[in-house]
Amino acid sequence: MPRKPRPDDALPFPTREAVLRFITEHPTRATKRDIAKAFDVKGEARVGLKLLLKELEGEGLIERHAKRLSQPGALPPxxxxxxxxxxxxxxxxxxxxxxxxxxxxxxxxxxxxxxxxxxxxxxxxxxxxxxxxxxxxxxxxxxxxxxxxxxxxxxxxxRPEGIMGVVRLTAGGARVSPISKKQHHEFVIDTEHLNGAEDGDLVTLDVHRAGRYGLPQAKVRERVGSMKSEKAVSMIAILANEIPYVFPDAVIAEAEAAPAASMAGREDWRDLPLVTIDPADAKDHDDAVHATPDPDPANPGGVIVTVAIADVAAYVRPGSALDKEALKRGNSVYFPDRVIPMLPERISNDLCSLKEGVDRPALAVRMIFDESGHKRRHSFHRVMMRSAAKLAYQEAQAAVDGRPSERAAPILETVLRPLWDAYAVLSRGRAAREPLELDLPERKVLLKPDGTVDKVVTPERLDAHKLIEEFMIQANVAAAETLEAKRSPLVYRIHDQPSLSKIESLSDFLQTLDLKIAKQGSFTAGIFNRLLTKVENHPNAQLINEVVLRSQSQAEYSPLNIGHFGLNLRRYAHFTSPIRRYADLIVHRALIRALGLGDDGLPTGIEERLERIAADISAAERRAMQAERETIDRLIAEWLSDKIGATFRGRIAGVTKAGLFVKLADTGADGFIPASTIGADYYAYDEVRHALVGSRTGETYQLGDTVDVKLVEVAPLAGAMRFEILSDGRSGRPMARSRLRSSLRHPDRSGERNAPRKTYGPRRGR
Incomplete structure (x- = not known):
């Protein structure tokens, strides 16, 4: 559009970019008059500026609030x-x-x-x-x-409800040490304001005086409980990691007002005997399975596998209060005896829980496999289902093994055995695919009724677990394949192959054990599997499994697909847990839109936001894992705090220049041994061998070694323990002078890489 010419002696007329930049950088001084003054726009040239601003406003690049101009989404004055x-x-x-x-x-x-x-x-x-x-x-x-x-x-x-701390009684009163790293000072509490709190209790505070000088004074509003209890310890992790745990009133109101889904637009699958198989203590059931031999004579030995997933998208609409809160949380967070859910219980434990004998909406995928476990085709359906039975993993396994419960007996031959037969078929396909198979047993903390630790166990890994896992993986693959074929936006679950530097480090380590792995070329999970199979009976098999694990990249979410290295899959998306993962809800909506299954699919324009959403939910997943680890650390540390001086058998689970991390055999608890407390020698860090080596004697403490230790210090609030080593190291030769000088010259950058990884709690989706 032509604009009025400016006088020759005036500044050049401002460009669109310059005007937009000025509005962004001057949120309080962005009227037309301010802009004209800033760019020396005078006389008739003001008409051109007016037209330019109208153009920008018409294109949606700026908004007008009275006389003030701002960019869309800008902060109000x-x-x-x-x-x-x-x-x-x-x-x-x-x-x-x-x-x-x-x-x-x-x-x-x-x-x-x-x-x-x-x-x-x-x-x-x-x-x-x-x-x-x-x-x-x-x-x-x-x-x-x-x-x-x-x-x-x-x-x-x-609004001090976020202030939480641990009471420490003093003469005449108490002090509270806040658990949040953002709060850098303690609070003083008079005796009459303790509200029943005792020394060592976790409490919430009301700050009633905060002057310019001295510590602020507060009152105990609520006694959360003893620091020995899981409730108090998990609350510390929740607040320290800034995990939202209280649903806003609008979210609760929206959930409570949600009506049950109707049959409109759904296929009636209520006669199909789908069953849920979950942990015995599960409160929600979001996936159900069914299998049967394929009657098609062209597919001898083939099977039809059906996976039905709770239709969360029917209740959580894009842009709603429920949706915004779910995105903010990203996922549910699991602690030993509680869950911080992504969605309110009205949704997760009621409307979207596939309860036995109750009509529930679901998004289902029917997959047909040949006898070798290769998938021939699949289809998605929006259905109404009715679960035929709610089974625990152990209950389903016992039934197939010949010990059916009263609930499982009626469906043993018609439902359970066909499921296990189908799993046998899918296992052939899994074996041919060669996903990464690491032997790293998980541990679970069991609590007493008062919330304190009872014991730590390693649950048995049953075929029932593997069956559900493989069925879910195949459903996730089918979702990704369908959406790719429809050219639909989606969030993939990606897992990059190990970096070259990690492969080189792994190769150098394996050479110290007379084992080899190529440093270059195309890597697959099968290469690692063949290595792990080769060392199954090796004395350092557990060590090698852990070092291989540490060489792997971390899985995350992304709208850009690079495949899933660990599962050895070209395309993979999370579809099977929309109750507890926002990524799965996105995939459900994408399928609904791409397949024309309703009007509650992905909203228009979501493509521009998917990269940020993927980054946010990946960060939420890491945040949840951190909170879960911290809770376990603190619970175990408190549990062992009265065992100072006791001796334990453990295994070296991490090696750094500063010392050794030791994981106790009975509990899986981790503690640290400073290098300065090991013997009378000077111990240098050998990065290649993951070991500390005596500079004079060659005495060696290596990752994976079994050792005896004594507990000498416990810090429950930090979840930290310090050990003293009682075992002698293995015999060895001192490091070569050149390597010794190198270990002394370079700062230790291996702490994070070598820190022990915990595997407590429920299995996370791959």
Missing amino acids: VLVCEVVSRDAEGDVFAEPVTWDEENGPPPKLLVLAKAGRRQEGGINPGIGDRILGRITDMPRGYEAVARAAVRPIKLLDR
Whole structure:
């Protein structure tokens, strides 16, 4: 569109990009007058500027609020925000209380304050406080740590419900040490304000006085429980990892108001005897299975396998309060005796739980395999089903092994044996595919009625577990294949092959055991499997399994497919657990849209957001795993805190320059042995052999070695233990001088790589 010419002596007319940049960088000074002044637009040229701004507004690149211009999704000039953190330099940060998740995660706002001084106007907000603030220009140097700056106008209220800590009784009162890393000071509590809390209890606080000097004073609002209990310990992990655990009222209201799904648009599969097979203590049942021989004479020995998954998409609509909260959580988080669910119980434990004998909506896939386990074809269906039986893994296995329960006996021949026959067929296909087969048993913490640790066990790995796992893998593959064929956007579950540097490190380590693996070429999971099969009876078989595991990449979610190395699959997407994983809900919606199964599929424009969503749910998964590990660490540490001086048998599970990590045989608990406490020699770190080697004697402590240790220190709040080693190391030769100098010269970068990995709790989806 032509614009009026400018006088020769004026500045060049601003470009579209320059105007947009100005609006972004000056959130409080972005009216047409401000822009004209900034670019020296005068006289008749103002008409051209007006037309330019109308163009930008018409294209949706800017919005107009009265006279103020802003980009879509920009922060309003005045807003209510909550103070969420303070960094080591004393800078305070907040987030908007109300924020549309469609515009991304809540932005981080710098609360303008000078360290050690009150805010202007006498406002001195602390963590948990809500303030009315005005957006202002960002000070220089803060652009990388916050999106915008906010100047407090008014302190609205204090919201200290996020403050939780451990009571430590003192003379005349108590102090509380906060468990959040964001809070850098203790709280003082008078005796009359302890509310029944005792020394060592985990409590929540109400802060009732916080002056400029001294520690803030508080009252105990609630006694969560003894630090010895799982409830208290898991709550620490929940808050420390910032895991949302309280559903907003709007989310609960939406869940409670949800009506049961109808038969509209569904196939009637209620006569098909699908069964659920889950852990004995499972509260929700989101997958059901069925199998039968294929009657097609062209497929002798073939089977038809059906997997039905709870139709969560029928209740959790895109953009709803339930949907936004589910995305925020990313997944359910599992602790030894509790679950922080992704969806409220009304959805997860009721409407979407495939209860025995109850009509439930489902999204099902029917797959046909030939006798070699190769899939011939599959189809997806939106159905209404009715579970024929709810079985535990052990119950289903016992029935097939000849010990049927009263519940399993009627369906043994008609339902269970065909399932096991189909599993035998699929196992042939799995063997031909050669997924990575690591022998790393999982451990599970069992609790007493009071929430304290009873014992740690290694559950038996049954064919029932393997059957369900393989059926779910095949359903996930079918979902990815269908959506690729339909050219639909989706979130893949990807697992990259090991990096060249990790392969080189693994190869160097194996050479120390006279074993070989190629350092170059095309790697497959089968190469690792052949190595692991070769060393099954090797004295260091467990060690080799762990080193192979540490060479692997971490699985994650992505809209871009690179395949799944561990499962040896070209395409793979999570479809089978939409109750507890947001990634699966996306895949369900994609199938609904791609196959025309309803109007509640993927929304238009989701493609532009999938990369960010995939990154968010991958981070949520890592956050959940971290919280679960920390809870186990703290529970075990507290459990063993009264056994100082006791001796244990264990195995070296990690080696760093600083010392040894030892995993106890009976409990799987981890502790640390500083290198400085090992013998009278100086022990250098041999990165290739994953070992500490005496510089004079050659005495060697290597990853995987069995050792006796004594417990000398326990820190339950940190979940840490320190051991003293009692066993002598294996005989060896001192490191060559060149390697010894290298180990001394280079800082240890192996701590994270060699840190022990825990495998407690329920199995996670691959």
